[in-house]
Amino acid sequence: MSRRILAVAAAAVLLLAVPVALDSFSVFVASRILILGLFATAYNVVFGYGGMPSLGHAAFFGIGGYTVGIAVTRWAWPMPLTMPVALVLGAVAGAVFGLFCLRVRGVYLLLITLALAQAVFGLAFYQTELTGGDNGIPGIPRDGVPTGSGFYLLALAVTAGCVAALWAFQRSPAGMTILGMRESESRMSATGYQVATIRVMAFAVSGAFSAVAGALEVYLQGSVSTASLSWQISAEVLVFAILGGARRFLGPFLGAAIVTGLEVWVSTYTDRWTTVLGVVYILTALFLADGVLGRSRSLLRRLRRGAAPPAEEAADESVIVEAGK
Amino acid sequence: MSWLTHTLNGLAYGSLLFLVASGLTITFGLMRTVNLAHGAFYLLGGYLAYDLATRGTDYWLAMAIGVVGAAVAGMIAQRLLLHRIAGQELPQIVLTLGLALVIGDQILAHYGGDPISPPTPPGLTGPVELGALVFPKFRLVLIGIAVGLALLVSALLRYTPIGAKVRAAVDDQEMARTVGIRVPLIFLLVFGLGTGLAAFAGVWGGAFTSLSPDSGFDVLLLALVVVIAGGLGSIPGALVAALAVGLVEEFGRVLFPGWAMFTLYAAVALVLALRPQGLLGKGAVR
Numbered sequence: 001m002s003r004r005i006l007a008v009a010a011a012a013v014l015l016l017a018v019p020v021a022l023d024s025f026s027v028f029v030a031s032r033i034l035i036l037g038l039f040a041t042a043y044n045v046v047f048g049y050g051g052m053p054s055l056g057h058a059a060f061f062g063i064g065g066y067t068v069g070i071a072v073t074r075w076a077w078p079m080p081l082t083m084p085v086a087l088v089l090g091a092v093a094g095a096v097f098g099l100f101c102l103r104v105r106g107v108y109l110l111l112i113t114l115a116l117a118q119a120v121f122g123l124a125f126y127q128t129e130l131t132g133g134d135n136g137i138p139g140i141p142r143d144g145v146p147t148g149s150g151f152y153l154l155a156l157a158v159t160a161g162c163v164a165a166l167w168a169f170q171r172s173p174a175g176m177t178i179l180g181m182r183e184s185e186s187r188m189s190a191t192g193y194q195v196a197t198i199r200v201m202a203f204a205v206s207g208a209f210s211a212v213a214g215a216l217e218v219y220l221q222g223s224v225s226t227a228s229l230s231w232q233i234s235a236e237v238l239v240f241a242i243l244g245g246a247r248r249f250l251g252p253f254l255g256a257a258i259v260t261g262l263e264v265w266v267s268t269y270t271d272r273w274t275t276v277l278g279v280v281y282i283l284t285a286l287f288l289a290d291g292v293l294g295r296s297r298s299l300l301r302r303l304r305r306g307a308a309p310p311a312e313e314a315a316d317e318s319v320i321v322e323a324g325k
Numbered sequence: 326m327s328w329l330t331h332t333l334n335g336l337a338y339g340s341l342l343f344l345v346a347s348g349l350t351i352t353f354g355l356m357r358t359v360n361l362a363h364g365a366f367y368l369l370g371g372y373l374a375y376d377l378a379t380r381g382t383d384y385w386l387a388m389a390i391g392v393v394g395a396a397v398a399g400m401i402a403q404r405l406l407l408h409r410i411a412g413q414e415l416p417q418i419v420l421t422l423g424l425a426l427v428i429g430d431q432i433l434a435h436y437g438g439d440p441i442s443p444p445t446p447p448g449l450t451g452p453v454e455l456g457a458l459v460f461p462k463f464r465l466v467l468i469g470i471a472v473g474l475a476l477l478v479s480a481l482l483r484y485t486p487i488g489a490k491v492r493a494a495v496d497d498q499e500m501a502r503t504v505g506i507r508v509p510l511i512f513l514l515v516f517g518l519g520t521g522l523a524a525f526a527g528v529w530g531g532a533f534t535s536l537s538p539d540s541g542f543d544v545l546l547l548a549l550v551v552v553i554a555g556g557l558g559s560i561p562g563a564l565v566a567a568l569a570v571g572l573v574e575e576f577g578r579v580l581f582p583g584w585a586m587f588t589l590y591a592a593v594a595l596v597l598a599l600r601p602q603g604l605l606g607k608g609a610v611r
Contacts, residue, residue: 111597114546114549122587278427286416289416
């Protein structure tokens with residue numbers, strides 16, 4: 001346990017040192033990594049923990065973003081008001097998605113979430129008076145919101161708070177029922193749990209924090225458009241989770257950091273970043289079905305073959321998801 | 326009169342959707358390979374034919390090369406990539422999405438982002454005049470082609486020895502292998518047929534609605550809707566669903582312009598939530 005506290009302390013020092021040690025562009029990139037990492041962690045409540053492959057999470061991300069865009073430009077709401085509203089709207093949208101997904105599994109769930117997200121995309125695209133349609137809402141004023149290093153620290157605080165809340169949620173009795181549902185639905189319902197309620201709850205929690213990430217992203221970029229609702233965003237967060245390792249709590253966060261870092265690095269060399277991203281998807285599917293964390297773990301185990309795994313690590317394995325199946 | 330025109334437009338658009346969906350219902354509905362790059366192969370065929378036709382190649386030759394080229398590309402992807410993750414849906418989804426991104430981005434790099442239109446087939450240009458009704462000849466022919474293709478593919482699967490082998494390979498791989506059916510070869514050919522059909526739809530769909538590097542996914546989504554709403558692997562179901570979606574899309578756009586995509590996808594999500602096996606599909610969903 002003390003090792004874990006040490007690791008958290010070290011991570012906190014490193015994260016706090018970012019704005020001091022790095023240039024302003026790197027701080028911007030670091031802010032983006034935090035935001036997408038939060039999105040991926042929230043996504044994994046449904047995907048890794050819930051065993052439900054959603055391909056519609058762009059909807060929640062975009063709903064959070066448009067909440068900020070519309071509320072700030074129309075009513076000049078301050079950030080302390082927009083963020084909770086984004087959270088609530090994300091939760092409501094998540095619950096609606098969850099209700100639609102009650103009877104479907106696997107590929108069907110994926111397609112329903114995709115269709116629902118496209119419906120939300122359609123709303124943003126065609127309801128032009130409210131959303132600006134294809135142009136989105138550019139130039140959102142950021143009164144009272146710090147920029148640069150200040151924004152990084154704000155994003156760090158929000159992300160840390162949300163990730164800690166997600167961690168606590170997944171360890172709570174309610175969160176554990178999501179895990180139980182993934183492992184065996186029939187046993188859960190036989191023991192008296194309402195599986196339908198658990199599904200809706202998983203989607204609501206995931207949608208809520210995804211919307212917070214989307215709202216933060218809009219404060220970072222200063223604009224929102226239908227791009228944040230597009231299927232590519234849903235696919236990207238799915239790949240974050242798989243690439244980093246959907247079996248572990250921080251796997252998706254790591255995946256978001258790897259892909260975002262790679263994006264920045266590659267786009268300094270070539271305009272064809274999308275092609276590289278596609279190749280990353282293909283390689284992930286072929287070689288990284290249990291993620292970087294899963295891979296490194298099994299590599300470590302192979303190196304230490306013969307030594308019994310520490311009890312603490314064995315306990316962690318209870319949050320396994322069969323991402324490859 | 327405009328209602329009749331809208332109806333015909335909807336049916337023609339539905340026919341185009343069926344052309345795309347027929348390939349998808351074979352690879353996804355029948356083979357259970359989740360191919361989210363289907364729209365990318367649609368683009369590949371369309372752009373290849375467009376490229377050749379603008380260089381002065383004969384229309385039908387350009388179209389044939391576009392279709393065969395995309396089919397070969399599909400078979401290569403199946404053999405080198407998808408083959409390794411047979412039966413694993415999630416990796417298939419990630420892989421084919423990656424493939425779609427690569428193909429779309431390469432098309433963007435070579436042809437730019439502006440929409441293009443492969444030429445209308447020679448002999449099918451211009452309108453048909455039936456009394457007061459004036460309607461593009463090409464679109465009418467498209468409706469006929471869709472119905473003909475539906476009959477042809479159904480008959481191919483149901484009555485020919487190859488169709489029987491395909492069905493056997495899909496239903497029970499191991500038993501099919503045991504009786505000497507070369508399952509990997511069958512899957513390779515079926516995948517090629519699926520991507521070839523997608524490319525054919527791309528050549529003609531491009532002449533209908535024009536093509537752009539990011540339109541592949543929209544087409545894929547509509548085709549997925551058609552395949553699932555029609556019932557997995559059911560060709561007649563796909564035809565009915567495609568025509569229905571074409572009509573809903575056309576009239577939705579005319580009557581409720583602000584809600585175009587919302588009404589369609591919300592309705593589809595509702596159908597799927599209530600009846601996951603699709604309108605004409607049978608049996609329980611895993």
